[in-house]
Amino acid sequence: MPGQHLDTEDFSEIRRPGPRVRNVLWVLALVFAVYHIAGAGFGVPVQRLHIALHLCGIAIFAFAYYPLVRPERPGEGPNRIPVYDIVLMALAIAALLYLPMFWRGGTIGFGALSYQISPQTLRQGNPNAFDLFFGTVLIAITIEMSRRALGWALPIISFCAIGYALFGPSIPIDILKHPGVDWRQFVNNIYFPSEGIFGLPVWVVSTIVIQFVIFGVIAQRTGLGEFFIDTAHAIAGRQIGGPAKVSVISSALFGSISGSAIANTVSTGSLTIPNMKRLGYPGMFAAAVEAAASAGGQITPPLMGAAAFIMAEFLEVPYTTIVIAAIVPSLMHYTGVYAQVHFTALRLGLAPDATSRLSDVVGVWRRGWRHVFPLAALLIILFSGYTPYMSAFVGISVAALFGFTSWRRPVTLLLNAGFIAFVVAKGLDGSFGLPVTLFLVAASIIAAWRSDDPQPIGQLADALAVGAKYSVVVGVAAAVVGITVGVINTTGVGFRVGFMVTNGAAQMADSLHVLLPLAVPDIQMFLSLVLIAIVCIMMGAGLPTTALYILLATVAQPTLSQLGVPPIASHMFVFYYGIIAELTPPVCTTAFAAAAIAQSPPFRTGVEAFKLGIGKIVVPMVFCYAPSLLLVTDGFTWRSLIQDGSTCAIGVIVMSAGLSRYLFGTLKTWQAAIVFLTGLTITAPGTTSDVVGLALFIPIAGYFYIQKNRRVNSTCVS
Numbered sequence: 001m002p003g004q005h006l007d008t009e010d011f012s013e014i015r016r017p018g019p020r021v022r023n024v025l026w027v028l029a030l031v032f033a034v035y036h037i038a039g040a041g042f043g044v045p046v047q048r049l050h051i052a053l054h055l056c057g058i059a060i061f062a063f064a065y066y067p068l069v070r071p072e073r074p075g076e077g078p079n080r081i082p083v084y085d086i087v088l089m090a091l092a093i094a095a096l097l098y099l100p101m102f103w104r105g106g107t108i109g110f111g112a113l114s115y116q117i118s119p120q121t122l123r124q125g126n127p128n129a130f131d132l133f134f135g136t137v138l139i140a141i142t143i144e145m146s147r148r149a150l151g152w153a154l155p156i157i158s159f160c161a162i163g164y165a166l167f168g169p170s171i172p173i174d175i176l177k178h179p180g181v182d183w184r185q186f187v188n189n190i191y192f193p194s195e196g197i198f199g200l201p202v203w204v205v206s207t208i209v210i211q212f213v214i215f216g217v218i219a220q221r222t223g224l225g226e227f228f229i230d231t232a233h234a235i236a237g238r239q240i241g242g243p244a245k246v247s248v249i250s251s252a253l254f255g256s257i258s259g260s261a262i263a264n265t266v267s268t269g270s271l272t273i274p275n276m277k278r279l280g281y282p283g284m285f286a287a288a289v290e291a292a293a294s295a296g297g298q299i300t301p302p303l304m305g306a307a308a309f310i311m312a313e314f315l316e317v318p319y320t321t322i323v324i325a326a327i328v329p330s331l332m333h334y335t336g337v338y339a340q341v342h343f344t345a346l347r348l349g350l351a352p353d354a355t356s357r358l359s360d361v362v363g364v365w366r367r368g369w370r371h372v373f374p375l376a377a378l379l380i381i382l383f384s385g386y387t388p389y390m391s392a393f394v395g396i397s398v399a400a401l402f403g404f405t406s407w408r409r410p411v412t413l414l415l416n417a418g419f420i421a422f423v424v425a426k427g428l429d430g431s432f433g434l435p436v437t438l439f440l441v442a443a444s445i446i447a448a449w450r451s452d453d454p455q456p457i458g459q460l461a462d463a464l465a466v467g468a469k470y471s472v473v474v475g476v477a478a479a480v481v482g483i484t485v486g487v488i489n490t491t492g493v494g495f496r497v498g499f500m501v502t503n504g505a506a507q508m509a510d511s512l513h514v515l516l517p518l519a520v521p522d523i524q525m526f527l528s529l530v531l532i533a534i535v536c537i538m539m540g541a542g543l544p545t546t547a548l549y550i551l552l553a554t555v556a557q558p559t560l561s562q563l564g565v566p567p568i569a570s571h572m573f574v575f576y577y578g579i580i581a582e583l584t585p586p587v588c589t590t591a592f593a594a595a596a597i598a599q600s601p602p603f604r605t606g607v608e609a610f611k612l613g614i615g616k617i618v619v620p621m622v623f624c625y626a627p628s629l630l631l632v633t634d635g636f637t638w639r640s641l642i643q644d645g646s647t648c649a650i651g652v653i654v655m656s657a658g659l660s661r662y663l664f665g666t667l668k669t670w671q672a673a674i675v676f677l678t679g680l681t682i683t684a685p686g687t688t689s690d691v692v693g694l695a696l697f698i699p700i701a702g703y704f705y706i707q708k709n710r711r712v713n714s715t716c717v718s
Contacts (some may be wrong), residue, residue, distance in 0.1 A: 030461055035057075038065050058472055117130065120192070127191070216398060232247075251297070269291075291582075305545060336655070355621040398443055401415060478546055505527040649692065
């Protein structure tokens with residue numbers, strides 16, 4: 001099942017406790033999942049308590065599953081949880097619960113050993129000894145959790161941030177100097193809520209992201225992932241290069257609910273990569289196609305991963321705004337991958353796959369419409385104006401009903417009855433409108449009416465537990481990155497870095513102005529975008545997407561705002577270039593996962609995947625100049641969308657032809673380079689570049705088309 005892939009992939013290097021401990025952890029994971037689902041539907045406690053409870057669960061799972069030293073292979077080494085890890089769990093729980101328990105003050109100890117703690121409002125800015133102790137403990141434990149679960153990248157960044165905060169006056173670069181803070185003030189900024197560890201990223205993860213992760217696991221367990229693959233086979237299975245096109249389409253569909261590139265790669269790649277190799281694609285190219293297609297999961301609506309939800313909170317816009325803004329850029333990415341797959345199949349002379357197991361789209365949907373119903377319910381609630389967490393609650397509930405209940409097993413109908421009662425109560429108190437209420441009641445009834453037996457109810461509990469464990473990595477990342485974000489907000493280093501970038505770009509623009517027929521501000525804008533893109537890609541090497549986006553949004557995004565880029569375009573820019581690192585050697589984790597399945601060279605697979613992701617690489621540059629591609633920016637017009645969108649798509653296809661070395665026939669290297677540059681010119685926003693690019697491409701395409709006809713005619717004559 002896909003859920004098992006998720007579990008295996010994200011826990012491939014962890015400790016595997018014995019049966020008794022594993023059962024205890026399974027129960028805790030189930031409770032953890034149920035708590036978050038209930039919070040989505042019925043509300044959570046006050047923010048500080050909710051985050052504390054959430055991080056308590058994350059700490060337990062992190063120290064239970066991730067050992068002090070990672071084994072070379074899964075399950076190697078001692079699998080018992082050592083005493084020191086239990087102590088770390090206890091310290092983490094104490095440090096987390098201390099804050100909400102003594103928010104209004106209280107007494108610690110007994111008799112002569114008692115200590116009176118004042119309310120937190122009086123301690124803000126002047127933490128007491130307990131605040132300092134527990135704050136220091138939590139900072140250290142959070143960094144250690146990050147090291148175990150995510151490697152050394154984020155801990156090193158955290159240590160650098162701490163050093164920068166404490167030793168600001170000693171920084172040798174004048175523009176980066178700041179007055180500095182002492183440890184007491186640092187703990188105050190990082191430990192107390194609103195910023196730091198208890199800040200916005202953890203709040204979003206604990207109230208929205210985990211629920212969508214759980215929905216994805218349950219939806220896949222109930223057959224949605226397999227349904228997507230069947231749909232892709234039905235659409236493209238018998239086309240030229242069919243298995244590769246199936247990989248692109250299925251990864252796009254699967255990515256729309258998973259939001260995880262590696263999970264997407266493992267789940268779909270285990271089927272599509274062998275099929276591509278069987279048809280005749282080289283193993284390296286097959287792995288690269290799967291990696292490039294799967295890497296689009298985090299930019300593919302409607303469920304785009306944790307970073308997209310955090311982006312909505314940063315921008316203070318509904319999540320649906322982010323979903324709409326991502327539609328055109330994600331289409332451009334898949335257009336580039338699909339086009340290269342097609343051109344490569346033509347260059348290699350690959351015939352259509354006559355053994356494709358499905359060919360009737362209508363038949364697939366007639367047999368599997370039930371699988372897509374939960375996703376449809378989630379989207380209807382989301383786009384009806386309800387909160388993301390309520391949408392996730394409804395999606396999880398409907399997925400559970402369609403997968404695990406039936407009139408054939410009357411006891412399971414208790415779930416249907418409970419959900420109907422919840423919906424009716426929401427309708428009576430005005431939370432749900434009449435159409436939504438009727439739709440959800442009807443969905444509950446339809447879910448119970450099935451001709452086959454549902455899955456065992458135990459599988460639902462297991463899916464919930466898997467979803468909870470799958471949330472550990474994103475939970476740890478959100479917590480540890482709060483340390484760096486707190487430092488950035490305290491010291492203002494983000495604006496200092498932005499000034500350095502724009503000032504450096506301005507100096508280079510002055511030097512290049514005499515060589516280029518462009519104004520200095522235009523050159524400065526382009527150079528700034530290039531520099532920021534390079535920084536984003538470099539920072540993306542080895543960092544999880546959620547943590548990476550948060551860091552880039554606080555460091556690089558302000559620079560784009562200074563250049564006049566619209567807020568949503570600037571956030572999408574750093575988001576896109578950050579996750580391009582998944583395809584960028586030497587640290588291209590998605591490509592490495594696909595290479596392992598295809599048994600191809602990992603580094604060369606990464607290079608090939610980077611080429612296939614050309615649409616994902618150039619589109620962020622385009623929408624900074626042509627924000628109409630995002631659909632939701634001020635000044636949007638359909639005319640600009642049609643012009644910019646169509647020329648961008650044409651340019652991506654032409655660049656794909658150049659990269660594939662095929663345009664009505666196999667191209668020589670220099671010919672492919674000319675075609676690629678022509679496509680790049682067409683992609684560049686602006687009427688002038690569009691006209692010039694098309695004026696160059698039309699005669700080039702005509703020339704190669706004539707050459708093709710001559711080859712065909714000469715073949716016929718001979």
